[in-house]
Amino acid sequence: MNVPNFSLSTEASYLKRSVMRDLLSLATSPDILSLAGGLPASEYLPLKQYQACLNQVLNRGSRCMQYSPQYAPLREWIAAYMRSRGVDCDVRNIFITNGAQQGLTILSRLLLDPGQPVVIEAATFTGIQQVTAGRGADVRTVPTNLETGVDLDSLEAAFKRNPRPRFAVIIPDFHNPLGVSLSAEKRHVIADLASKYGVPIIEDDPYSALRFEGDKLPPIKAYDEAGYVFYLGSFSKMLAPSVRLGWIVAPDELIPKITVFRESIDLESSILTQQAVYEFVSQGFLDDHLICFNAVNQQRRDALLSALEEHLGGIATWTHPQGGLFVWVTLPEGMDTWAMFEKAIEKKVIYIPGAAFTIDATCRNAMRLNFSNLRPDLIDEAVSRLADVIHMQQAVSV
Amino acid sequence: MNVPNFSLSTEASYLKRSVMRDLLSLATSPDILSLAGGLPASEYLPLKQYQACLNQVLNRGSRCMQYSPQYAPLREWIAAYMRSRGVDCDVRNIFITNGAQQGLTILSRLLLDPGQPVVIEAATFTGIQQVTAGRGADVRTVPTNLETGVDLDSLEAAFKRNPRPRFAVIIPDFHNPLGVSLSAEKRHVIADLASKYGVPIIEDDPYSALRFEGDKLPPIKAYDEAGYVFYLGSFSKMLAPSVRLGWIVAPDELIPKITVFRESIDLESSILTQQAVYEFVSQGFLDDHLICFNAVNQQRRDALLSALEEHLGGIATWTHPQGGLFVWVTLPEGMDTWAMFEKAIEKKVIYIPGAAFTIDATCRNAMRLNFSNLRPDLIDEAVSRLADVIHMQQAVSV
Numbered sequence: 001m002n003v004p005n006f007s008l009s010t011e012a013s014y015l016k017r018s019v020m021r022d023l024l025s026l027a028t029s030p031d032i033l034s035l036a037g038g039l040p041a042s043e044y045l046p047l048k049q050y051q052a053c054l055n056q057v058l059n060r061g062s063r064c065m066q067y068s069p070q071y072a073p074l075r076e077w078i079a080a081y082m083r084s085r086g087v088d089c090d091v092r093n094i095f096i097t098n099g100a101q102q103g104l105t106i107l108s109r110l111l112l113d114p115g116q117p118v119v120i121e122a123a124t125f126t127g128i129q130q131v132t133a134g135r136g137a138d139v140r141t142v143p144t145n146l147e148t149g150v151d152l153d154s155l156e157a158a159f160k161r162n163p164r165p166r167f168a169v170i171i172p173d174f175h176n177p178l179g180v181s182l183s184a185e186k187r188h189v190i191a192d193l194a195s196k197y198g199v200p201i202i203e204d205d206p207y208s209a210l211r212f213e214g215d216k217l218p219p220i221k222a223y224d225e226a227g228y229v230f231y232l233g234s235f236s237k238m239l240a241p242s243v244r245l246g247w248i249v250a251p252d253e254l255i256p257k258i259t260v261f262r263e264s265i266d267l268e269s270s271i272l273t274q275q276a277v278y279e280f281v282s283q284g285f286l287d288d289h290l291i292c293f294n295a296v297n298q299q300r301r302d303a304l305l306s307a308l309e310e311h312l313g314g315i316a317t318w319t320h321p322q323g324g325l326f327v328w329v330t331l332p333e334g335m336d337t338w339a340m341f342e343k344a345i346e347k348k349v350i351y352i353p354g355a356a357f358t359i360d361a362t363c364r365n366a367m368r369l370n371f372s373n374l375r376p377d378l379i380d381e382a383v384s385r386l387a388d389v390i391h392m393q394q395a396v397s398v
Numbered sequence: 399m400n401v402p403n404f405s406l407s408t409e410a411s412y413l414k415r416s417v418m419r420d421l422l423s424l425a426t427s428p429d430i431l432s433l434a435g436g437l438p439a440s441e442y443l444p445l446k447q448y449q450a451c452l453n454q455v456l457n458r459g460s461r462c463m464q465y466s467p468q469y470a471p472l473r474e475w476i477a478a479y480m481r482s483r484g485v486d487c488d489v490r491n492i493f494i495t496n497g498a499q500q501g502l503t504i505l506s507r508l509l510l511d512p513g514q515p516v517v518i519e520a521a522t523f524t525g526i527q528q529v530t531a532g533r534g535a536d537v538r539t540v541p542t543n544l545e546t547g548v549d550l551d552s553l554e555a556a557f558k559r560n561p562r563p564r565f566a567v568i569i570p571d572f573h574n575p576l577g578v579s580l581s582a583e584k585r586h587v588i589a590d591l592a593s594k595y596g597v598p599i600i601e602d603d604p605y606s607a608l609r610f611e612g613d614k615l616p617p618i619k620a621y622d623e624a625g626y627v628f629y630l631g632s633f634s635k636m637l638a639p640s641v642r643l644g645w646i647v648a649p650d651e652l653i654p655k656i657t658v659f660r661e662s663i664d665l666e667s668s669i670l671t672q673q674a675v676y677e678f679v680s681q682g683f684l685d686d687h688l689i690c691f692n693a694v695n696q697q698r699r700d701a702l703l704s705a706l707e708e709h710l711g712g713i714a715t716w717t718h719p720q721g722g723l724f725v726w727v728t729l730p731e732g733m734d735t736w737a738m739f740e741k742a743i744e745k746k747v748i749y750i751p752g753a754a755f756t757i758d759a760t761c762r763n764a765m766r767l768n769f770s771n772l773r774p775d776l777i778d779e780a781v782s783r784l785a786d787v788i789h790m791q792q793a794v795s796v
Contacts (some may be wrong), residue, residue: 130662264528
């Protein structure tokens with residue numbers, strides 16, 4: 001097929017191809033152990049239960065194959081779920097999306113013109129970078145403490161600056177990539193800062209249901225009396241990625257505008273999937289699944305922390321997540337996890353270099369490790385290989 | 399939930415809530431007969447076959463519930479399908495989307511900055527309006543002849559004007575809302591105009607597989623030697639809306655940029671659905687389904703044309719589609735299908751007023767009628783009710 005010579009949009013120039021993706025595409029050997037992805041444990045996804053729910057819906061007839069408005073019973077269930085977490089909302093506040101990423105897209109388009117200021121965490125999920133820096137926003141970054149989460153003084157300073165930011169994106173639980181969670185007190189302060197400075201918060205929360213340790217905490221949205229917090233939820237991690245469903249909690253006055261944005265993007269979410277997910281959650285399969293799933297994740301987190309202690313104790317430091325999928329490992333200053341990535345591929349282990357989670361290629365001495373998608377014995381082997389790479393790199397630098 | 403007072407983006411001001419949607423929401427009575435929607439025949443959707451395919455995939459294990467790259471066998475099948483229609487392409491040119499609307503979103507963002515000129519047909523699908531006028535484009539409209547499709551002289555004039563348009567969107571087969579199709583000769587000319595003036599064409603083709611009469615025609619893309627035509631396909635009408643899958647055919651050099659745009663919007667399409675749709679198409683269920691489905695559609699189109707002749711002959715004129723879902727009815731000059739809509743609801747029949755398909759509220763004496771989602775006897779009853787409304791309106795105007 002010929003390549004024409006027309007030019008692309010300004011937006012096309014903002015949005016960069018992921019260099020990390022190119023690196024990962026080199027990692028094709030089947031004997032590579034991956035600590036890189038953000039995949040939940042494949043072998044513990046609730047296949048049989050979800051299949052049963054899909055068949056229940058399909059057995060009712062072909063309406064589930066048609067175009068359809070959002071499925072009200074699922075929206076009702078989500079509203080009740082959010083209320084059980086302390087959020088004052090009802091069905092009118094719930095809008096179903098294709099995962100939390102689509103929520104980020106819709107809200108960023110609703111709130112942000114290119115060139116306007118926004119606030120994101122200095123190390124954050126690449127999908128959050130895409131809807132801010134990737135749309136030509138003037139990005140203000142705030143540091144995130146590895147034990148307590150986003151730094152409140154920096155956040156307030158970023159909110160205070162004129163022009164005021166259009167919004168801030170914050171991950172409350174089991175931060176991607178850092179693994180850290182915010183205390184209830186910090187959540188309360190963040191909601192107050194939002195209303196004090198009139199800066200909307202987009203609370204990106206795909207992970208909170210994956211808590212296996214410590215007390216459950218209300219989302220930032222639970223402290224939001226003034227209506228400045230948009231909450232994004234997702235079934236991708238708590239049920240399965242391929243259902244491609246998530247939700248926005250927003251003021252009901254904004255739902256019509258959100259609806260027309262969504263329609264312009266891709267019309268709607270599959271009614272078959274919405275109905276099957278509703279059967280799954282309303283018949284109690286979700287609760288059963290999370291008990292099993294989080295036990296598996298906890299065992300794997302333990303395996304990763306033990307392996308780090310054994311193979312990298314005294315060299316590296318790391319976060320201690322109480323749930324989610326990720327541990328953040330910091331190597332001595334001067335080491336470069338991006339530079340050592342090809343060596344890691346040779347040693348048959350992969351991870352994500354810290355710099356991939358920043359828009360200015362900092363955090364070069366850090367890396368994100370996933371613990372959810374490898375068996376505990378393979379996690380140990382993977383970290384052992386990783387330690388070999390790091391030791392070699394250290395020997396070179398000395 | 400409180401409503402905060404932050405302002406929205408410029409884009410949010412472009413994208414208008416559909417007034418038509420508000421009107422349709424009045425039509426809640428169960429005894430209303432709808433000629434309004436664009437729904438394929440619910441009772442003939444291939445439920446059992448698709449269910450069997452879903453279960454085949456699910457029975458292979460939980461990989462189908464995970465994150466995944468696009469499913470290569472489905473992309474291969476689509477490439478072969480496009481080659482069978484005369485398009486020179488292979489798997490590298492195929493990108494899977496959540497329906498053709500997402501293809502419109504991705505391509506419009508790839509090619510268009512707000513304020514830049516684009517070309518669309520004067521009466522066209524509302525989703526095409528959303529990604530052009532709804533993004534603040536400088537929209538140039540070209541008329542579409544009700545027997546031969548888009549007017550080529552007007553198209554060339556719009557292409558010639560400086561600054562050159564960023565792209566033009568054209569529906570080749572069974573136009574929504576007009577029902578008309580382009581001849582092979584016109585398709586060839588359009589591809590040549592695109593390359594002559596360097597204007598990309600977005601060919602939006604959700605309907606071509608729904609042909610029940612006349613010869614199949616190659617898409618505009620088949621005549622595109624210079625690479626200026628982007629083709630958008632969809633499984634929504636040929637298989638079922640709730641699979642939410644479609645595809646883009648594009649130069650392979652642009653696929654990485656399309657991929658990163660797609661990731662930023664909603665990451666990916668469900669691998670479970672992609673695999674199930676692949677089983678459906680590759681096991682021959684699609685061909686069987688279309689034989690049955692198009693026979694049903696033809697019977698319903700015939701019923702609509704007969705009913706129009708019986709109840710509105712001599713008053714109205716209408717198009718004679720050889721496939722698809724829609725007939726376009728033109729009433730005498732001066733009549734107003736928007737104004738008579740509430741009267742139609744009272745008479746328990748609904749349609750879409752022509753003005754809804756224009757960005758300047760013209761075509762006020764026209765309406766779009768769907769024939770695919772009502773039984774033939776109900777189509778006759780619906781048109782009879784519609785004729786009553788029109789006769790009343792005529793009496794008022796006289």
